[in-house]
Amino acid sequence: MKDEKLAVLIDADNITHANVKEMLDEIAKYGNPTIKRIYADWTKPTVNGWKNVLLENAITPIQQYSYTSGKNSSDSALIIDAMDLLYSKKVGGFCIVSSDSDFTKLATRLREAGMFVIGLGEKKTPKPFITACDKFIYLEILKKNKNVKPTSNNKGKKVAKSEASSVNQIDSDIITLIKESVDEISDENGWAFLGALGNYILKKKTDFDSRNYGFPKLFPLIKEIGEFEIEEKETGENKIRHIYIRNK
Structure with a gap:
C-alpha cells in the first residue's frame, strides 16, 4: 500500500492548519500523496492560517465561493473532484481530511469502487463518516507529545x-x-x-x-x-x- 498513489483532499473550512506537516507525514505511511488539494472560500479571513503553509507543503488551493449563506460549497467542489479523480484512475486511494459527516456518502462510494479510503479529522467527527472509511485517524494524536x-x-x-x-x-x-x-x-x-x-x-x-x-x-x-x-x-x-x- 505504501507505493499506492493517493489523492489528499482537505476541507479547509472544517480543519485547522495546525500540525499540517505531521498530518502529511502520517498520510505518507499509507501511500504516495501525488495529488494534494485544499478547498475553501479563500476570500474569507477564517482560512488565512492555511495560506502560509500551502506552498511549503505543495498543496493546491481550490477556490470555491459561498454563493448562498449557510451552505458549504467547498464540500460540493471536493466531492466533484473526488469523483473525477476516481474515474480518471490516476490514484489508488483517497485521504479525506475533514470532521464533516457530509463526506460519509463519498467515502462509501469510493470504497464501493475498490478505493482505499483514509479519513483524518478531529475527535468531534460524527461516527457515520468514521465507519465509512477503511481507516480513520484523529488529528489530535499527531501532535508531538514526549515522555508519554x-x-x-x-x-x-x-x-x-x-x-x-x-x-x-x-x-x-x-x-x-x-x-x-x-x-x-x-x-x-x-x-x-x-x-x-x-x-x-x-x-x-x-x-x-x-x-x-x-x-x-x-x-x-x-x-x-x-x-x-x-x-x-x-x-x-x-x-x-x-x-x-x-x-x-
Whole structure:
C-alpha cells in the first residue's frame, strides 16, 4: 500500500492548519500523496492560517465561493473532484481530511469502487463518516507529545500521562474488542498473530489506533493491559521476530 498513489483532499473550512506537516507525514505511511488539494472560500479571513503553509507543503488551493449563506460549497467542489479523480484512475486511494459527516456518502462510494479510503479529522467527527472509511485517524494524536507513559486514574483505568486531551482510557470495551478479536482469528491453540490481529481489529473499529491510548504500537498496549499471554518466535535465517497473542 505504501507505493499506492493517493489523492489528499482537505476541507479547509472544517480543519485547522495546525500540525499540517505531521498530518502529511502520517498520510505518507499509507501511500504516495501525488495529488494534494485544499478547498475553501479563500476570500474569507477564517482560512488565512492555511495560506502560509500551502506552498511549503505543495498543496493546491481550490477556490470555491459561498454563493448562498449557510451552505458549504467547498464540500460540493471536493466531492466533484473526488469523483473525477476516481474515474480518471490516476490514484489508488483517497485521504479525506475533514470532521464533516457530509463526506460519509463519498467515502462509501469510493470504497464501493475498490478505493482505499483514509479519513483524518478531529475527535468531534460524527461516527457515520468514521465507519465509512477503511481507516480513520484523529488529528489530535499527531501532535508531538514526549515522555508519554501509561499510568492509572483514581478509578483504576489505565490512561497515558500526557497533556493531550485526545488520549482515551483503556476501558472495558477496548479490552473486550481485543479479546474477542483474538478468539475469532486464533488457531486451534488460541494463538493469534499480532500483525493479523491489528488488521482484524481495524476492520471492526476503523478509528482504532493504539496512539489514542498513549501507546505508539499495538504490542505495548496489549502488554499494558496484562490480560494476554505473549509468545515471541524467531523464524528464518534472518531471525525475523513474530509475536503471537493468546487470551489468558
